[in-house]
Amino acid sequence: MFWCAFLSLCFGGGFNWLILVFSIFCAISPDFDFLLWKILRKKFKIQSHQNIFHHPLIFIPGMIGIGYVFASLFEVNTELVSVVVFGDVVFHFLHDSYFNAGMHWGWPFSWTRITFCNGFPKKVNQQFVDAFYKKMDKMKEGTASFVEEITKRSAGTESLTAGKLIFWLFAASSIAVFAFYF
Numbered sequence: 001m002f003w004c005a006f007l008s009l010c011f012g013g014g015f016n017w018l019i020l021v022f023s024i025f026c027a028i029s030p031d032f033d034f035l036l037w038k039i040l041r042k043k044f045k046i047q048s049h050q051n052i053f054h055h056p057l058i059f060i061p062g063m064i065g066i067g068y069v070f071a072s073l074f075e076v077n078t079e080l081v082s083v084v085v086f087g088d089v090v091f092h093f094l095h096d097s098y099f100n101a102g103m104h105w106g107w108p109f110s111w112t113r114i115t116f117c118n119g120f121p122k123k124v125n126q127q128f129v130d131a132f133y134k135k136m137d138k139m140k141e142g143t144a145s146f147v148e149e150i151t152k153r154s155a156g157t158e159s160l161t162a163g164k165l166i167f168w169l170f171a172a173s174s175i176a177v178f179a180f181y182f
Contacts, residue, residue, distance in 0.1 A: 003023065004023045004084055007080055007084055007087070011077060013077055019077075022084075026085045026089055027091070027092055028092070029092075030053045030059060030089065030093065030096070032053060033052040033053050036052070054093065054104070056093050056105055058107070060089050060093075064086060067081045067082050068082060098117055100128075101124060101129045101132055102114050113126070113129060
């Protein structure tokens with residue numbers, strides 16, 4: 001919401017609820033394969049729902065194309081919608097890459113997983129990913145250990161990294177822009 005309001009200011013237009021709703025759709029769109037993964041994961045031994053839509057080199061241009069069609073159909077600013085879509089999807093992927101197992105940023109050219117869990121890009125060892133998902137599969141969802149394993153957090157021991165600092169600075173500036181705009 002803040003991202004959309006901020007960009008509306010930058011592009012000189014007013015706030016548009018239609019663009020905001022589309023922005024929310026774009027931000028969660030990489031996770032639309034979650035239900036399919038939940039149903040098929042045991043039958044096909046699929047490790048993560050990030051196998052279908054979590055490929056930035058393919059997904060980002062595709063979503064920008066969908067954004068262009070959306071902007072044309074509803075006669076809204078195509079440049080604004082393109083930048084909003086790009087930001088929504090990239091921020092989603094960066095958020096998912098903050099997780100220790102990372103993502104396939106270079107697919108279809110590379111199967112290497114990249115993580116930003118320490119604030120900087122780092123290659124992830126596939127054996128670590130396999131062991132991580134195998135361990136997660138044995139845990140019950142909703143337990144503290146399951147949540148801690150996914151987020152790699154324990155109460156009071158989390159340190160501030162460059163990635164977290166950038167995130168919180170962006171969040172604070174977005175709130176300030178939103179408060180000023182509305």
